[in-house]
Amino acid sequence: MELIFKKLSQLSAGLLFVILAATTLVLYWSAKPAIEAFGVGFLIETRWGVEEPLVAAGGQLESSDELTGSDSTDGGDDDFIDDEDDFIMDDEDASDDTTREVYGALVPIVGTIFSTLIAMLFSIPIAMGIAVFLAEIASSSIAKPVGVAIELLASIPSIIYGMWGLFYFGPFIASIFGGNTVSLLVAGLVLAIMVIPFMAALSRDAISTVPDMLKESAYAMGATKLEVIKDVVFPYAKAGIIGSIILSFGRAMGETMAVAFVIGGIYQFAGKVTDPTNSIPVVLANSFAESSGLSLSVLFYLALVLFILSFIVIGVAKFYFLRRK
Amino acid sequence: MKFKKALALGVLSLTMGAAAHAAKVEGTGSSFAYPAYKAWSKAYYEDTGNQVNYSPTGSGSGIKEVSAGHVDFGGTDKPLKSKVLAKKGLVMFPTAIGAITFAYNVEGVSGMKLSEKAISGIMLGNIEYWDAAEIKADNASITLPHEKILFVHRSDKSGTTFAFTYYLSKMNKEWRKKIGAKKVVDWPSTNRIAGKGNFGVATAIKSNAFSIGYVDYADAKKNGLDMAIIENREQAFVKPTPGSFEAAATYADLDPKKDFYANIAYPPKGYPIVTATFALVPQLGENSKEVIKFFDYALTKKNSLIEKVGYVSLPAAVIKKIQGYWVEKGLK
Amino acid sequence: MRLIANRLFLIFSTLAALIGLFFLGWILFTLCAKGLAGLSLQVFTHDLIEGGLRNVIVGQIIMSGVATVIGIPVGILAGVYLQEYGGDSKLTEFIRDLSDVMMSAPSIVVGTFVYAIVVIPTGHTSGWAGVLALFILMVPIIVRTTDDMLKLVPVELREAGIAIGASKYHVTMNIVIRYAKAGILTGILLAFARVVGETAPLLYTSGSSEFWSTDLTGTFPSLTVSIYNLATMPDEEMVQLGWTGAFLLTAMVLVINLIGRYASNDKRR
Numbered sequence: 045m046e047l048i049f050k051k052l053s054q055l056s057a058g059l060l061f062v063i064l065a066a067t068t069l070v071l072y073w074s075a076k077p078a079i080e081a082f083g084v085g086f087l088i089e090t091r092w093g094v095e096e097p098l099v100a101a102g103g104q105l106e107s108s109d110e111l112t113g114s115d116s117t118d119g120g121d122d123d124f125i126d127d128e129d130d131f132i133m134d135d136e137d138a139s140d141d142t143t144r145e146v147y148g149a150l151v152p153i154v155g156t157i158f159s160t161l162i163a164m165l166f167s168i169p170i171a172m173g174i175a176v177f178l179a180e181i182a183s184s185s186i187a188k189p190v191g192v193a194i195e196l197l198a199s200i201p202s203i204i205y206g207m208w209g210l211f212y213f214g215p216f217i218a219s220i221f222g223g224n225t226v227s228l229l230v231a232g233l234v235l236a237i238m239v240i241p242f243m244a245a246l247s248r249d250a251i252s253t254v255p256d257m258l259k260e261s262a263y264a265m266g267a268t269k270l271e272v273i274k275d276v277v278f279p280y281a282k283a284g285i286i287g288s289i290i291l292s293f294g295r296a297m298g299e300t301m302a303v304a305f306v307i308g309g310i311y312q313f314a315g316k317v318t319d320p321t322n323s324i325p326v327v328l329a330n331s332f333a334e335s336s337g338l339s340l341s342v343l344f345y346l347a348l349v350l351f352i353l354s355f356i357v358i359g360v361a362k363f364y365f366l367r368r369k
Numbered sequence: 370m371k372f373k374k375a376l377a378l379g380v381l382s383l384t385m386g387a388a389a390h391a392a393k394v395e396g397t398g399s400s401f402a403y404p405a406y407k408a409w410s411k412a413y414y415e416d417t418g419n420q421v422n423y424s425p426t427g428s429g430s431g432i433k434e435v436s437a438g439h440v441d442f443g444g445t446d447k448p449l450k451s452k453v454l455a456k457k458g459l460v461m462f463p464t465a466i467g468a469i470t471f472a473y474n475v476e477g478v479s480g481m482k483l484s485e486k487a488i489s490g491i492m493l494g495n496i497e498y499w500d501a502a503e504i505k506a507d508n509a510s511i512t513l514p515h516e517k518i519l520f521v522h523r524s525d526k527s528g529t530t531f532a533f534t535y536y537l538s539k540m541n542k543e544w545r546k547k548i549g550a551k552k553v554v555d556w557p558s559t560n561r562i563a564g565k566g567n568f569g570v571a572t573a574i575k576s577n578a579f580s581i582g583y584v585d586y587a588d589a590k591k592n593g594l595d596m597a598i599i600e601n602r603e604q605a606f607v608k609p610t611p612g613s614f615e616a617a618a619t620y621a622d623l624d625p626k627k628d629f630y631a632n633i634a635y636p637p638k639g640y641p642i643v644t645a646t647f648a649l650v651p652q653l654g655e656n657s658k659e660v661i662k663f664f665d666y667a668l669t670k671k672n673s674l675i676e677k678v679g680y681v682s683l684p685a686a687v688i689k690k691i692q693g694y695w696v697e698k699g700l701k
Numbered sequence: 702m703r704l705i706a707n708r709l710f711l712i713f714s715t716l717a718a719l720i721g722l723f724f725l726g727w728i729l730f731t732l733c734a735k736g737l738a739g740l741s742l743q744v745f746t747h748d749l750i751e752g753g754l755r756n757v758i759v760g761q762i763i764m765s766g767v768a769t770v771i772g773i774p775v776g777i778l779a780g781v782y783l784q785e786y787g788g789d790s791k792l793t794e795f796i797r798d799l800s801d802v803m804m805s806a807p808s809i810v811v812g813t814f815v816y817a818i819v820v821i822p823t824g825h826t827s828g829w830a831g832v833l834a835l836f837i838l839m840v841p842i843i844v845r846t847t848d849d850m851l852k853l854v855p856v857e858l859r860e861a862g863i864a865i866g867a868s869k870y871h872v873t874m875n876i877v878i879r880y881a882k883a884g885i886l887t888g889i890l891l892a893f894a895r896v897v898g899e900t901a902p903l904l905y906t907s908g909s910s911e912f913w914s915t916d917l918t919g920t921f922p923s924l925t926v927s928i929y930n931l932a933t934m935p936d937e938e939m940v941q942l943g944w945t946g947a948f949l950l951t952a953m954v955l956v957i958n959l960i961g962r963y964a965s966n967d968k969r970r
Contacts, residue, residue, distance in 0.1 A: 045870055046868045052778050053782035053785070056778035056782060057782040061799055066818070067806070067814045071810070091555070092555075170721045174718040176714045177718040192962065194725075195958065196959070199955065200951050201925065203947070204947050215576045218577070224519070224577050241725060244721070270711075271707070273710075294806075297807065298805070300809045300901035305569060308524070310522075325807060325809045329809060329901065330524050330525035331526050332816075332904075333426040334426075334526035350810055351806065354805055354807055355802055404936060410911065414750050414751070424908050426908075568934070568935065585935070591937065678936060
């Protein structure tokens with residue numbers, strides 16, 4: 045019994061590793077055709093699904109001739125139709141194409157990073173304000189119900205934030221800052237609002253672990269609340285607070301449903317924050333079902349990129365901030 | 370507490386739910402067709418107890434899944450050619466006709482007319498302002514603002530985009546040469562945003578001033594959007610109405626010999642941006658006869674249902690042809 | 702000066718809290734106003750095809766429930782390994798890190814992974830694919846809470862157990878886990894609440910069905926995916942149903958969370 049139990053618990057712990065490794069491998073394997081086709085250049089390519097002539101096929105002249113030549117007919121000739129779907133599962137027919145589609149991830153990568161940063165910019169001060177308010181300022185008759193409410197809000201499914209963002213918050217933001225109702229800014233702010241309760245609840249927990257004795261001795265020495273919080277509470281609870289920020293960062297970066305309706309979904313950099321752009325999870329949600337062959341592989345490549353990005357964020361954050369305790 | 374009661378109720382009805390075993394059919398694909406298939410499937414379930422579950426995953430997915438034999442039928446707005454169908458062992462027939470409108474949001478402007486020249490200019494990015502000469506020319510009685518045109522398109526891959534760009538390709542040579550008909554397009558216009566699904570486009574048009582976009586009739590109507598009156602092939606300006614869609618549908622060259630392969634946009638008369646939606650069924654699939662039973666029921670008995678959700682029923686003559694086609698393929 | 706800074710700081714914190722609460726209140730208000738309007742008995746007694754939500758609510762609970770039932774032993778055992786067997790070794794730290802990384806893995810990536818390993822090979826979306834996706838999302842949360850909770854168990858308790866000659870298995874099961882039971886239970890409930898509201902990992906794994914189904918091998922009814930489909934339909938009734946679904950989903954998650962809180966408070970007293 046003892047042995048079985050030990051083995052089982054080892055196995056379960058090992059399973060975590062297996063799942064993570066399998067995810068990475070399967071994503072890589074599924075993305076392989078795209079990785080071979082576009083290489084690392086995928087990460088800095090800005091075009092998405094744009095056709096470019098295949099120089100290697102040597103058909104540049106011929107193809108442009110053909111296109112102009114077919115202009116005169118306008119009856120049943122459908123040569124201009126993109127025939128992606130016809131060739132599913134019979135690739136040999138597709139090989140005589142004179143063009144290829146180019147895919148690049150830079151726009152969604154940049155969009156993902158910026159929407160997450162905007163979210164952090166707004167959510168951190170507000171969430172910290174809430175956490176401090178709950179833990180140190182409000183009387184317990186207020187802090188208790190508000191605290192419970194915050195925790196409950198943390199569990200509202202993200203799709204609801206998306207719907208609210210599209211119908212109410214987007215138009216609200218556009219009426220203040222101008223621009224469109226779907227934009228990088230709206231996406232970032234919806235994400236911010238989504239992670240605030242989550243971040244606040246975790247930070248509040250971290251702050252409330254600070255022993256009362258520490259605080260009281262500081263107060264006894266004549267410190268103000270600000271000083272106590274700045275010099276006693278924050279340093280003590282630092283690891284927990286940073287942890288909550290990192291978790292929120294990860295959650296905002298990988299969020300799909302809250303962003304899908306409000307970011308605008310176009311493959312174009314946002315020149316201003318009120319411009320629409322795209323993010324990786326949104327591209328995945330928008331095109332996954334419709335894609336096949338190479339265009340599906342491209343999406344797996346994108347998923348792999350997102351996975352690695354989140355991996356890096358967590359890794360770096362853990363290494364730099366959380367280890368120091 | 371209310372919820373707990375509800376849960377108890379749900380569990381209680383769990384036992385009742387496992388009713389007699391009826392035929393079950395799975396379909397997936399075109400989201401354009403979803404409201405129609407959902408309306409039919411509801412009626413079919415109520416009348417016969419048979420279940421037809423259709424998931425709106427998109428035309429490409431419909432083609433992909435039915436080709437692989439994963440579902441009993443696929444829905445697509447983009448027809449497949451006979452050669453491709455034969456290779457995949459599929460049969461194809463149209464089920465409904467829908468229309469795509471140019472919906473716009475310019476305050477105080479309704480009943481705007483758009484000529485082919487104006488549409489081409491806007492789409493190719495050559496016309497940037499609402500008060501451009503090409504637009505003004507046909508709208509003498511309307512004062513158009515000097516504001517930038519915001520073009521709204523789909524952010525997801527879509528059969529609607531395909532049908533719309535097919536129309537553009539037919540109508541404009543430059544478009545045809547530069548872009549063609551595709552499900553996802555690198556749009557030439559620079560001032561643009563995208564929405565997810567027809568729903569997303571309609572919402573974006575509604576909430577952004579000076580916008581214009583292509584959206585299916587049902588969504589435009591539901592959102593109360595202004596729809597442009599557009600020039601058709603015989604240089605007449607046509608309003609998007611069920612009547613003008615029907616007029617266009619009569620020109621649809623739906624021929625069973627070609628497995629009904631037809632892109633019906635840009636007909637000689639009637640509203641120009643119309644599209645048929647098709648069902649793909651494996652000729653030898655184990656549930657194929659059940660699928661045909663469902664569509665037979667839908668097309669012969671419940672065609673009027675889909676008119677409520679913004680489609681045009683197929684003409685009776687085409688339905689006759691489809692039934693003949695089923696018999697010929699050994700499915701009925 | 703110090704006092705002014707202090708005053709400003711307090712005002713800022715309170716203001717921040719108010720701003721945050723304002724937006725969250727707005728969301729909640731929207732949800733209730735929109736959702737309650739369509740709430741009727743029919744929603745619970747009819748399936749989606751007939752304009753109700755019965756099958757999708759039950760479907761969502763079944764998928765999350767099965768994921769939880771499989772996730773609990775795996776998560777707890779892995780947590781036990783980290784605290785009781787692993788010691789302070791590099792490997793333990795490594796697995797702990799892995800678990801944290803997985804906890805923040807984007808849920809849509811998990812969805813694509815499951816799509817690749819289940820949906821593509823089996824050829825269709827299925828309840829099991831959905832269960833697997835939710836399971837992967839859930840396990841690290843349970844591992845983390847178990848790990849944290851076991852850490853709080855005083856060493857003296859373990860030593861006392863060993864001293865009376867109990868085996869490690871007995872000490873762990875009967876003393877350590879029992880001591881940390883409330884905390885672990887809360888963790889499980891929170892993990893359940895977290896996955897029950899997920900849409901992204903289910904979109905392409907379970908799909909959603911309009912009909913009653915308890916067969917996990919086929920396309921499975923899902924509340925969240927249905928909300929997503931319904932909310933985008935050009936039909937007012939369907940959109941209304943979507944909002945009602947969203948309201949019920951939130952209510953469901955809130956109730957689970959409340960139970961979780963209640964359970965943990967109860968034991969702490």
